Amino acid sequence: MNYQIQTFDEYQAAYQKSVEDPEAFWAEVAQNFHWRKPWTKTLQWNFDEPNVKWFIGGKLNITENCLDRHLATRGDQPAIIWEPNDPHEAGVTLTYRMLHDQVCRMANVLKRNGVRKGDRICIYMPMVPELAIAVLACARIGAVHSVVFGGFSAQSIADRINDAQCKLVITSDGAFRGGKEIPLKSVVDDALIGCPSVERVIVMTRTRTPVAMLKGRDVWMEQELKQVTADCPAEEMDAEDMLFILYTSGSTGKPKGVVHTCGGYMVYSAYTFSNVFQYKENQVHFCTADIGWITGHSYIVYGPLANGATTLLFEGVPTYPDAGRFWEIVDKHQVNILYTAPTAIRSLMSFGLEPVQKYDLSSLQVLGSVGEPINAEAWHWYDDNIGKNNCPIVDTWWQTENGGILISPIAGITKTKPTYATLPLPGVQPVLVDENGKIIEGNGVSGNLCMKFPWPGILRTTYGDHERCRQTYFSTYPGLYFTGDGCLRDEDGYYRITGRVDDVLNVSGHRIGTAEVENAINMHTGVVESAVVGYPHDIKGQGIYAYVITDQLPDGHDADLTKRDILATVSRVIGPIAKPDKIQFVTGLPKTRSGKIMRRILRKIAEGDTSNLGDTTTLLDPAVVEEIKAGAV
Ligand code: PRX
Secondary structure, eight states: OOOOOOSHHHHHHHHHHHHHOHHHHHHHHHTTSOOSBOOSEEEEEETTTTEEEEEETOEEOHHHHHTGGGHHHHTTSEEEEEEOSSTTSOOEEEEHHHHHHHHHHHHHHHHHTTOOTTOEEEEEOOSSHHHHHHHHHHHHHTOEEEEOOTTSOHHHHHHHHHHHTOSEEEEESOEEETTEEEOHHHHHHHHHTTOTTOOEEEEEOSSOOOOOOOTTTEEEHHHHHHTOOSOOOOOOEETTSEEEEEEEOOSSSSOEEEEEEHHHHHHHHHHHHHHHHTOOTTOEEEEOSOTTSHHHIIIIIIHHHHTTOEEEEEOSOTTSSSTTHHHHHHHHHTOSEEEEOHHHHHHHHTTOSHHHHTSOOTTOOEEEEESSOOOHHHHHHIIIIISTTOSOEEEEBOOGGGSSOOBOOOTTTSOOOTTOOBSBOTTOOEEEEOTTOOEEOSSSEEEEEEESSOOTTSOOEETTOHHHHIIIIITTTTTSEEEEEEEEEOTTSOEEEEEESSSEEEETTEEEEHHHHHHHHHTSTTEEEEEEEEEEETTTEEEEEEEEEESOOOTTOOHHHHHHHHHHHHHHHTOGGGOOSEEEEOSOOOBBTTSOBOHHHHHHHHTTOOSOOOOOTTBSOTHHHHHHHHTOO
16 A cells, blocks of 8 residues: 555655645545545535535445455465464464455355345354454445444344344354353344344354254354355445444433445545554554454454455453463464553553563564553553563544544654654544633643544444434534544643543443443332442543432342342343442432532542532532432442
8 A cells, every 4th residue: 555654754744735635635545445436526525414425426345445456466365363262272364365255255145145235234243253254244245234242232232223224133152252151142132022124143153052043034154155155246335335333322312323434434444554553564463352343343354454454353352361361362473563452451460460471572563552541550561561662652542433543643653652642643633622612722732622624434424313413423513523532732732632521431441321321220120310420440441330319129139239230230231341330329319400410529429539529509409419428439
């Protein structure tokens, strides 16, 4: 690819061009891809409706760019290296030729099962090669994938399936995650009781857990694959045809389906992959995220493959069978780029250096961080012990809605500063605004982070509800895309993300809405009302603190058992990732006379800082604060 920046001067020149003439800048980048038909207009946009279109009239298929066009030059190069959960199980390496073959076969399986261009497909799978293959198979035939992370509950899957009216589900009998076995098919079966749109379920065999197979609805992937050939021409897609939906949490209501389209997303994920990580021929890139999240979509699957890179896909968790697992994988596969989350780093730090010292990490050249602010201690530990002070750390800030990284150092090119995401990538125009929406100029300032110009990877809509997209992102500050994050810009013009300014939590890098957790808690019988806030957590970054009013505890249930019942309820409604870390039973919540919960006070108490709770005189019943303070857990 011809778009990799090599020096800081080049970065500055690219940045300047991208601001002065964004259309020319992105048109030049996009020339590096294979288009069946060129676009006629590079960009059309307004942030009021919003309406953003890139590469208008261009025709392409992203899998031709990720697979077919590499066959002549790198058909025998590894595309995917798969490392299983159990280190003793044999892994799999798929060359570009093998991956192409398998994607075409899977695409034919989808067609055989009635899938047509534009149909939505839900994928609920473990981190196995078949997950990446399923994603690409959808893209091959123009079906829209909606991957649901394997930690979500049946209810969450059902909500997502119904919202997108998915026609087919791809899953497996079960998943191995660390020492656990998760019965994925059985969870899907529970979900499908309430999902009339689903006509077919394709089941892969992974754990050999016995599963129910309904005649007429459920088919085995292995058997289906025997019925097809590897000949599957790619569907011609418009640049603005939908590529995928990915659900993410916001401050209100149910998760929304963020929509990304074929052309812009491809160009943006590929461009940022190549530049941020400075990927070089034959390197091995290991992104530890799950493909169920945007990081996995962009930096395990699409970004690396569009660049002809070798991407490592790991099924397990960092602490199984022990806390040396990441380092063992780095050593075994000679990983060059490691991209992980601060929560993983903090968790591994707590095991000391012994697990690190057992392995040779000298292959590493670039380290990445994503998903939440990285604290200085974790940054230095990563730098000293993993990078041996020899690998640039790229602290990459972005969101599901962005498609790819927006603010980040370019590895080895941008001077890094611990805890700073540093500078915007070319094409990215951040602004900080105050509460009134006034743009704050100059350096040494802080405010709410917005973007004033579109980049190719920006979301196009939220599925089935464009108005929600407008309200959530484009109405707070008219004319701007609002990220929901607070941010400071220091004297050097470097950006540091300080965390969400809305009611969205970031727990172990997972985005969870407080309202969502409250709704789940309130579904527990006996719960009258609840309020959820985040508090600083050493490993998770943020923990979930729930204040709960119950009417009465059932016979034989004490407070402890009821708390566990509430946790079970939240797991059932959302999934284990949303379980509160702390529950405090209270008799009332601090509300203003108009009935609004004063979360500021609850946050302070959850943080253990009760010395200065600010003005409480507007509260309906100030005494409730004393009670909550006294009972804090
Ligand atoms: O608060 C920011 C935080 O994660 C949010 C986006 O979450 P999600 O859509 O799940 O995507 C995560 C992975 C791209 C942001 O609004 N966030 C993400 N990366 C960083 C971060 N906060 C600080 N520093 C980061 N590098």
